[in-house]
Amino acid sequence: xxxxxxxxxxxxxxxxxxxxxxxxxxxxxxxxxxxxxxxxxxxxxxxxxxxxxxxxxxxxxxxxxxxxxxxxxxxxxxxxxxxxxxxxxxxxxxxxxxxxxxxxxxxxxxxxxxxxxxxxxxxxxxxxxxxxxxxxxxxxxxxxxxxxxxxxxxxxxxxxxxxxxxxxxxxxxxxxxxxxxxxxxxxxxxxxxxxxxxxxxxxxxxxxxxxxxxxxxxxxxxxxxxxxxxxxxxxxxxxxxxxxxxxxxxxxxxxxxxxxxxxxxxxxxxxxxxxxxxxxxxxxx
Amino acid sequence: xxxxxxxxxxxxxxxxxxxxxxxxxxxxxxxxxxxxxxxxxxxxxxxxxxxxxxxxxxxxxxxxxxxxxxxxxxxxxxxxxxxxxxxxxxxxxxxxxxxxxxxxxxxxxxxxxxxxxxxxxxxxxxxxxxxxxxxxxxxxxxxxxxxxxxxxxxxxxxxx
Numbered sequence: 001x002x003x004x005x006x007x008x009x010x011x012x013x014x015x016x017x018x019x020x021x022x023x024x025x026x027x028x029x030x031x032x033x034x035x036x037x038x039x040x041x042x043x044x045x046x047x048x049x050x051x052x053x054x055x056x057x058x059x060x061x062x063x064x065x066x067x068x069x070x071x072x073x074x075x076x077x078x079x080x081x082x083x084x085x086x087x088x089x090x091x092x093x094x095x096x097x098x099x100x101x102x103x104x105x106x107x108x109x110x111x112x113x114x115x116x117x118x119x120x121x122x123x124x125x126x127x128x129x130x131x132x133x134x135x136x137x138x139x140x141x142x143x144x145x146x147x148x149x150x151x152x153x154x155x156x157x158x159x160x161x162x163x164x165x166x167x168x169x170x171x172x173x174x175x176x177x178x179x180x181x182x183x184x185x186x187x188x189x190x191x192x193x194x195x196x197x198x199x200x201x202x203x204x205x206x207x208x209x210x211x212x213x214x215x216x217x218x219x220x221x222x223x224x225x226x227x228x229x230x231x232x233x234x235x236x237x238x239x240x241x242x243x244x245x246x247x248x249x250x251x252x253x254x255x256x257x258x259x260x261x262x263x264x265x266x267x268x269x270x271x272x273x274x275x276x277x278x279x280x281x282x283x284x285x
Numbered sequence: 286x287x288x289x290x291x292x293x294x295x296x297x298x299x300x301x302x303x304x305x306x307x308x309x310x311x312x313x314x315x316x317x318x319x320x321x322x323x324x325x326x327x328x329x330x331x332x333x334x335x336x337x338x339x340x341x342x343x344x345x346x347x348x349x350x351x352x353x354x355x356x357x358x359x360x361x362x363x364x365x366x367x368x369x370x371x372x373x374x375x376x377x378x379x380x381x382x383x384x385x386x387x388x389x390x391x392x393x394x395x396x397x398x399x400x401x402x403x404x405x406x407x408x409x410x411x412x413x414x415x416x417x418x419x420x421x422x423x424x425x426x427x428x429x430x431x432x433x434x435x436x437x438x439x440x441x442x443x444x445x
Contacts (some may be wrong), residue, residue: 004306028342032345035305047348047350092404094391096341096344096392096403098328098346181328
């Protein structure tokens with residue numbers, strides 16, 4: 001097995017172009033499981049931990065740009081107030097030991113339907129920045145996933161980072177069987193923007209890819225009392241939950257049944273709506 | 286096969302290993318530092334927890350070559366009040382998970398002291414290390430004997 005160890009981003013892109021079947025590795029918390037059990041023996045590993053710019057975050061116009069190699073721990077500690085939904089999800093990723101190493105870039109690269117970072121990124125309308133020696137492109141995250149563990153990432157491309165507009169009220173909830181190391185049975189993220197009076201959603205572990213519930217978003221943005229921030233009528237919350245559940249296409253598997261997932265999603269949708277709207281009413285935008 | 290140089294418990298070590306080898310396998314199989322235990326080899330049990338530059342990681346999911354030049358601490362290099370507290374509070378039965386529990390708890394106490402929140406923390410920064418906080422923050426370590434009450438009490442004693 002070859003081991004590629006670039007120290008700059010240009011070297012990393014050149015290495016990926018020369019070795020398109022090399023598996024990129026950052027924190028290692030996903031890739032190592034496959035290597036340890038010999039489920040995968042790639043011809044080469046591409047270690048990205050020496051590429052310093054991947055571990056940086058900063059502003060890009062109105063957006064926050066976060067490098068693919070920023071760990072969950074740093075998202076929780078450094079971006080908790082700017083990206084609350086992603087930070088909440090990050091607090092539930094793996095275990096504390098995993099969060100010290102794992103990265104959102106790795107979560108996107110694995111493109112699992114159960115990836116915890118995906119629902120909040122979908123709800124926030126994030127862009128994923130992909131780069132190769134051919135150039136850089138920014139892909140809306142709801143067009144990034146193509147199937148279970150498949151994405152639009154080309155063989156010569158690497159994930160450079162992601163971009164999100166900070167602010168708004170955001171929530172995340174997931175169902176699992178243990179506090180740590182849970183692969184979500186299902187998960188849901190909600191983002192409400194008072195400024196644009198818009199609603200964002202993200203569903204995890206309940207379809208071949210993470211996905212938005214667009215009908216539920218449109219319904220809720222019409223029905224919420226943005227002006228006076230009045231209480232959400234129970235019928236609106238109920239319908240929102242139904243539309244979120246209807247957007248998913250869950251399956252029966254070892255972690256749960258399709259029927260349970262649909263039910264749980266509607267509960268998570270109502271719950272996160274109550275939390276997020278309460279936050280608005282108490283502290284404002 | 287490149288030579289790997291690791292700094293472990295304040296000493297320099299060398300090993301010839303393939304690039305895909307985990308830090309855990311280097312510790313146990315190449316350097317005979319067998320205090321660090323292998324449980325699940327997939328990050329779920331926490332038995333292989335070690336400290337790197339003071340932060341806890343699971344060494345089974347750590348690619349060894351990424352840890353050159355870092356300060357690695359395994360249970361063999363630990364001298365901490367938690368060890369006696371675990372004994373006093375019966376924080377173990379078979380003891381297999383204990384090295385990981387101790388390393389994890391050391392990392393956890395410094396995370397809390399540095400102001401890191403957990404999934405059990407309401408606010409952005411934590412308050413006191415309550416039993417609920419300790420249990421959430423130690424949730425990456427499993428004990429099959431079920432010595433959790435003793436483990437939580439030992440950590441609580443050292444924390445306060």
